[in-house]
Amino acid sequence: MNQKTLIAPSVLSANFLNLGADIQMINQSQADWFHVDIMDGVFVPNLSFGFPVMEALKKEAQKPLDVHLMIVEPDRYISRFVETGASHISVHAEACPHLHRSLQNIRQQGVKAGVALNPHTPNQILEHVGEELDLVILMSVNPGFGGQKFIENTLRKTENLAEWRSKHGYSFLIEIDGGVNAGNAKSLVDAGADVLVAGNFVFSSSNPSQTISELKGLF
Numbered sequence: 001m002n003q004k005t006l007i008a009p010s011v012l013s014a015n016f017l018n019l020g021a022d023i024q025m026i027n028q029s030q031a032d033w034f035h036v037d038i039m040d041g042v043f044v045p046n047l048s049f050g051f052p053v054m055e056a057l058k059k060e061a062q063k064p065l066d067v068h069l070m071i072v073e074p075d076r077y078i079s080r081f082v083e084t085g086a087s088h089i090s091v092h093a094e095a096c097p098h099l100h101r102s103l104q105n106i107r108q109q110g111v112k113a114g115v116a117l118n119p120h121t122p123n124q125i126l127e128h129v130g131e132e133l134d135l136v137i138l139m140s141v142n143p144g145f146g147g148q149k150f151i152e153n154t155l156r157k158t159e160n161l162a163e164w165r166s167k168h169g170y171s172f173l174i175e176i177d178g179g180v181n182a183g184n185a186k187s188l189v190d191a192g193a194d195v196l197v198a199g200n201f202v203f204s205s206s207n208p209s210q211t212i213s214e215l216k217g218l219f
Contacts, residue, residue, distance in 0.1 A: 005219040006032035010199030023060045029209040033066040035197045040071040044144035058085030090114030102131040133172040141178030150179030162192025
């Protein structure tokens with residue numbers, strides 16, 4: 001696909017003492033989405049934020065909220081995340097024993113449905129849910145923490161997923177989450193990625209808005 005590469009800064013890497021300013025920075029930048037990681041301390045060994053922060057984002061964000069649920073039993077919370085402004089909701093295949101039903105649950109509530117795959121999880125797990133997918137997130141680090149090193153095998157995994165998508169005529173977007181930077185972004189897009197999550201790379205720079213622009217300028 002790659003008609004337009006989307007950049008989704010990860011709110012997890014923002015400065016929480018200055019969150020309002022970082023939200024406005026993303027609003028005014030060339031970024032396309034807000035990427036929102038929800039962690040429960042069970043599925044991943046970390047806690048992030050919940051509905052109060054989602055409510056704040058809903059009020060201030062002027063771009064779609066791409067919500068990535070790194071949690072067990074995500075179906076219990078889908079309605080609440082829809083209420084708090086999610087435009088895309090992705091669940092982990094590893095956390096959903098009834099993945100097809102989980103995806104239908106998301107779609108029936110009027111938002112885009114996605115599946116996230118951990119680095120060790122094969123793309124083949126999606127074989128029987130392709131028609132239900134709007135988005136696939138390929139984790140390019142082990143989930144739970146920002147600032148990790150990119151796992152190089154993600155390039156091959158992206159290529160394989162893009163080939164499978166093309167073969168079956170699916171239209172879901174391929175999103176890469178973890179360790180994305182100026183050094184690997186173009187290779188990922190060339191491999192078939194449509195959406196790049198950029199967290200630490202953006203927010204650790206001296207000029208995050210300019211860094212987003214530089215990423216967009218690579219394509």
